[in-house]
Amino acid sequence: xxxxxxxxxxxxxxxxxxxxxxxxxxxxxxxxxxxxxxxxxxxxxxxxxxxxxxxxxxxxxxxxxxxxxxxxxxxxxxxxxxxxxxxxxxxxxxxxxxxxxxxxxxxxxxxxxxxxxxxxxxxxxxxxxxxxxxxxxxxxxxxxxxxxxxxxxxxxxxxxxxxxxxxxxxxxxxxxxxxxxxxxxxxxxxxxxxxxxxxxxxxxxxxxxxxxxxxxxxxxxxxxxxxxxxxxxxxxxxxxxxxxxxxxxxxxxxxxxxxxxxxxxxxxxxxxxxxxxxxxxxxxxxxxxxxxxxxxxxxxxxxxxxxxxxxxxxxxxxxxxxxxxxxxxxxxxxxxxxxxxxxxxxxxxxxxxxxxxxxxxxxxxxxxxxxxxxxxxxxxxxxxxxxxxxxxxxxxxxxxxxxxxxxxxxxxxxxxxxxxxxxxxxxxxxxxxxxxxxxxxxxxxxxxxxxxxxxxxxxxxxxxxxxxxxxxxxxxxxxxxxxxxxxxxxxxxxxxxxxxxxx
Amino acid sequence: xxxxxxxxxxxxxxxxxxxxxxxxxxxxxxxxxxxxxxxxxxxxxxxxxxxxxxxxxxxxxxxxxxxxxxxxxxxxxxxxxxxxxxxxxxxxxxxxxxxxxxxxxxxxxxxxxxxxxxxxxxxxxxxxxxxxxxxxxxxxxxxxxxxx
Numbered sequence: 001x002x003x004x005x006x007x008x009x010x011x012x013x014x015x016x017x018x019x020x021x022x023x024x025x026x027x028x029x030x031x032x033x034x035x036x037x038x039x040x041x042x043x044x045x046x047x048x049x050x051x052x053x054x055x056x057x058x059x060x061x062x063x064x065x066x067x068x069x070x071x072x073x074x075x076x077x078x079x080x081x082x083x084x085x086x087x088x089x090x091x092x093x094x095x096x097x098x099x100x101x102x103x104x105x106x107x108x109x110x111x112x113x114x115x116x117x118x119x120x121x122x123x124x125x126x127x128x129x130x131x132x133x134x135x136x137x138x139x140x141x142x143x144x145x146x147x148x149x150x151x152x153x154x155x156x157x158x159x160x161x162x163x164x165x166x167x168x169x170x171x172x173x174x175x176x177x178x179x180x181x182x183x184x185x186x187x188x189x190x191x192x193x194x195x196x197x198x199x200x201x202x203x204x205x206x207x208x209x210x211x212x213x214x215x216x217x218x219x220x221x222x223x224x225x226x227x228x229x230x231x232x233x234x235x236x237x238x239x240x241x242x243x244x245x246x247x248x249x250x251x252x253x254x255x256x257x258x259x260x261x262x263x264x265x266x267x268x269x270x271x272x273x274x275x276x277x278x279x280x281x282x283x284x285x286x287x288x289x290x291x292x293x294x295x296x297x298x299x300x301x302x303x304x305x306x307x308x309x310x311x312x313x314x315x316x317x318x319x320x321x322x323x324x325x326x327x328x329x330x331x332x333x334x335x336x337x338x339x340x341x342x343x344x345x346x347x348x349x350x351x352x353x354x355x356x357x358x359x360x361x362x363x364x365x366x367x368x369x370x371x372x373x374x375x376x377x378x379x380x381x382x383x384x385x386x387x388x389x390x391x392x393x394x395x396x397x398x399x400x401x402x403x404x405x406x407x408x409x410x411x412x413x414x415x416x417x418x419x420x421x422x423x424x425x426x427x428x429x430x431x432x433x434x435x436x437x438x439x440x441x442x443x444x445x446x447x448x449x450x451x452x453x454x455x456x457x458x459x460x461x462x463x464x465x466x467x468x469x470x471x472x473x474x475x476x477x478x479x480x481x482x483x484x485x486x487x488x489x490x491x492x493x494x495x496x497x498x499x500x501x502x503x
Numbered sequence: 504x505x506x507x508x509x510x511x512x513x514x515x516x517x518x519x520x521x522x523x524x525x526x527x528x529x530x531x532x533x534x535x536x537x538x539x540x541x542x543x544x545x546x547x548x549x550x551x552x553x554x555x556x557x558x559x560x561x562x563x564x565x566x567x568x569x570x571x572x573x574x575x576x577x578x579x580x581x582x583x584x585x586x587x588x589x590x591x592x593x594x595x596x597x598x599x600x601x602x603x604x605x606x607x608x609x610x611x612x613x614x615x616x617x618x619x620x621x622x623x624x625x626x627x628x629x630x631x632x633x634x635x636x637x638x639x640x641x642x643x644x645x646x647x648x649x650x651x
Contacts (some may be wrong), residue, residue, distance in 0.1 A: 169559075176545055180549065225571055226569065226570060389610070389611065391611025391615055392611070392615075396627070399602075410638075412590045412591075418586065431562065453541075456536045
C-alpha cells in the first residue's frame with residue numbers, strides 16, 4: 001500500500017507540534033474571515049499568503065496554514081448565514097435559506113452544530129476522495145507533454161468561463177487580462193523585456209502578491225462601502241446547543257449524498273463551493289422534501305449545502321495538486337504562494353516532494369478535526385467577532401494587506417501598484433467582470449506560454465501538434481462542450497422565458 | 504461606465520498592446536515561436552472581446568447606481584496616500600493617518616476612527632515587527648519603536 005505509507009508520512013508532517021499549531025491558527029483565522037460578511041476564503045488566503053512568506057514559514061507549513069484558512073472559511077460562512085441571514089461567504093448563501101428560519105424558531109444552536117457536523121462529514125469525504133484519486137490522476141498526468149498541458153489550461157479557462165460567469169465573454173476578458181499581466185517583465189527564453197515601459201521595478205514582472213492583494217483586498221473594501229450590514233437582525237437566543245440523534249439520522253443520507261456530489265463538482269475546474277451548495281440544496285429539496293418544509297427551517301436544508309460547500313472546497317485541491325492547474329481562484333492563489341518558494345505544483349510534486357503533498361493532505365484531516373472541535377463549543381466566541389465594527393475592521397484589513405505587500409520587496413512602488421490594481425479591479429468588478437479567471441490567468445500565464453512555445457518547438461512550428469494526441473483532442477472537445485453547453489442552455493431557458501412572457 | 508465603454512477601453516488597450524509588442528524579437532532565435540507571439544495572440548483576444556462588448560452590451564450605466572461616490576473616492580484616496588507614505592512615515596503613523604478617513608467612511612465618528620487607527624498602528628506594528636519578525640518601516644518614530 002503505497003498510498004498508506006505516504007499518508008503516514010504526511011501525518012508525520014502534519015502532526016509535528018509547529019504544524020499542528022499553525023493548522024489550529026489557520027482554522028481559527030479562517031473561521032473568522034469566513035463569518036465576516038464580505039470576506040471569503042479567497043480574501044483570507046490572499047491576505048495571509050504574503051505574511052506566511054514574510055514570517056519565513058517553510059513551504060509545507062505555509063501551505064498548511066492557507067489550506068486551514070480555506071477550509072475554515074467554509075465552516076465560518078455558515079455562522080453569519082444562520083444567525084444574521086447574511087451569508088459570510090458565497091458558499092454559504094444556501095445555508096441561510098433554512099438556517100435563519102431555524103434560528104428564528106429558537107433552534108439556532110441546533111442549526112450551528114448540525115452544519116458544523118455536516119461540514120466535517122463533507123470535508124472528510126472529500127479528503128478521502130483526494131487520497132484515493134490524487135495519486136492516480138498524478139501518475140496519469142506525468143505522461144502529459146507541453147501540448148497536453150496547453151490544452152488542459154485552455155480547458156480550465158473554458159470551465160471557468162462556462163460555469164462561473166453569467167457573461168462568459170466577461171470571464172474570458174478577465175482571463176485575457178490576467179494572462180496579459182503575466183507577460184510583463186523579462187521573457188526568460190529570449191531575454192526580451194516586455195511591457196515594462198523601461199521601469200526597473202517591472203523587469204522582474206508584476207509581483208503575484210501585489211496582484212492578489214490589490215484585486216481581493218483593496219477592491220473588496222471599496223465594494224464593502226456599498227453593502228452596510230447591521231447586526232440588528234442577529235438572533236442571539238440560540239437555544240439547545242447540540243443536535244439530537246433523530247436530527248442526525250434525518251440528515252445523514254442527505255449529508256453523505258451532498259458530500260459526494262460536492263466533491264465531484266469541486267474537482268471540476270471553475271465550479272466550486274457556490275455551485276455545489278446550490279446544486280445539492282435543490283437536489284435534496286426534490287429528493288426528500290415531501291412536506292414542502294424546505295425554506296422554512298428544515299434541518300436537512302441546512303446540512304446538505306454545508307456538506308457540499310466544504311467537500312467542493314476540499315475537492316478543488318485535486319486539480320491543483322495533481323495537474324498543477326488550479327480550478328478555483330482560491331487554489332490559484334495557493335499556486336502563487338508555492339511559486340514564492342519556487343515550487344511548481346504538478347504531478348511531479350508527488351514523487352519529488354511527497355512530504356509537502358501528503359503533509360497537506362494529512363493536515364486537511366487534522367484541520368477538520370480542529371475545526372469541528374472549535375466550531376461546536378466555541379461558536380459563541382466567533383459570533384462576538386460579528387460585533388467588531390467596520391470602522392475598525394476595514395482599516396485593519398488595509399494595514400495587514402499592506403504589510404503583506406511591503407514584506408515581499410519593501411518598496412513603495414509595489415504598494416502604489418497594489419492600490420492602482422485595486423482601483424482597476426473595483427471598476428471591473430462593478431461591471432460584472434469576475435476576478436477568479438483573472439487571477440487564474442495571471443497564475444497560469446507563464447506556464448501556458450512556455451508550454452505553447454515548447455510544444456511548437458518540438459514540432460518545429462507545426463501547430464497541428466496541439467491536436468496531435470487523443471488526450472489533447474479529448475480536452476479540446478471537453479473545453480468546447482464546457483463553453484457551448486451552458487450558453488446553449490441559458491439561451492434555451494431565455495427563449496422559453498421570452499415565449500412565456502410573449503403569451 | 505457601461506459595457507460599451509469597457510469594450511472600447513479594451514479595444515484601445517489591445518491596440519496599445521499590439522503596438523508595444525510588435526518589435527519584441529529575440530536577438531538570436533533558436534525556437535520557432537518567439538516572445539512576440541503570445542502577447543499578440545492575447546491582444547487579438549482582448550480586442551475581440553472588447554468589440555463583442557461594444558456590439559452586444561448587456562449592462563448599461565446602471566451597474567454603478569447606488570455607489571456612494573464620496574465615500575468611495577475618499578477611501579480610494581486614503582489608501583493611495585497610505586501607499587505613498589507607508590515607507591516614509593513609518594507603519595504606525597501611516598496606519599493611524601489612513602484609519603481616520605477610512606474609518607469615518609465606514610461609519611465611525613472621528614474620535615473612534617482616530618483612536619482605532621492609533622491602536623491598530625501600534626498593536627499591528629508590535630505584532631508583526633516584534634513578534635512575527637516581519638520588518639516594518641518605523642519612520643520618524645524609530646527612536647520610540649526601536650527601529651533598525
